[in-house]
Amino acid sequence: MNVSPVRILRITVGQISLTVGLLWLFMTFSSANVRDVFVGSALAGGGLVMLLWRRIELPVRLVVVVSVVAGLVGTAAGLAARSVSTGGMFAWSEGRGWPFEWVGRGSVADDFEQARRQAVADGWGYDLLRLVVDVSLWAYAGLVLVVLIGLVTRRNRERPA
Structure with missing residues (x-):
């Protein structure tokens, strides 16, 4: 075999x-x-x-293309999700990404405003592993969605009127 x-x-x-x-x-x-x-x-x-x-x-090329596009578009759209947190002794942190934050910045200073200014000045940091996970999850979601749409469409076409 x-x-x-x-x-x-x-x-x-x-x-x-x-x-x-x-x-x-x-x-x-x-x-x-x-x-x-x-x-x-x-x-x-x-x-x-x-x-x-x-x-x-279902056609493999169509499913692969839709999955890849869904992975990239979903990850880019996930950047609209923003979280800001404060804590500890004047720490400020901001993250972007959904379902997992893969872009972030943060700092610790003598007060929250100074910590925020310092974090903004330092710029964004990227977590490559979380980025890969986000792209993969959105690609999985696109895979499931295109298969469901394809199966429903095929079933409706095959059903006698």
Whole structure:
């Protein structure tokens, strides 16, 4: 039996994604946080799509293009989410990104205003790992969305009038 390495990789990534997504949903079940629902659902849904890919029968190029575009657009749109926090002995911190903050700046000074000015002067810092996770989660969401739309469209076309 000859099994392609791409199929083995797809099944492995699909199973890991489905397992991690369901675990995420179960572990955050009592949380009313939209981010937790998005992360768990995107991972579980994307994993399920990868595992059932041979039964879905949609054009691969279209699905890949939509997933990549969704990953990039979703991550860019996530930069609109902003959080500012203060704490400790006059610390000021600002972060951007959704579902995870991957751009941030912050500082500690003698008062909050001085800490804010110093953080703004220092500029933004980037967390590459969180950026990769954000792009991946948005790509998973795009994958699930394009497959759902494709299946509904195909079913409506095949249904007799």
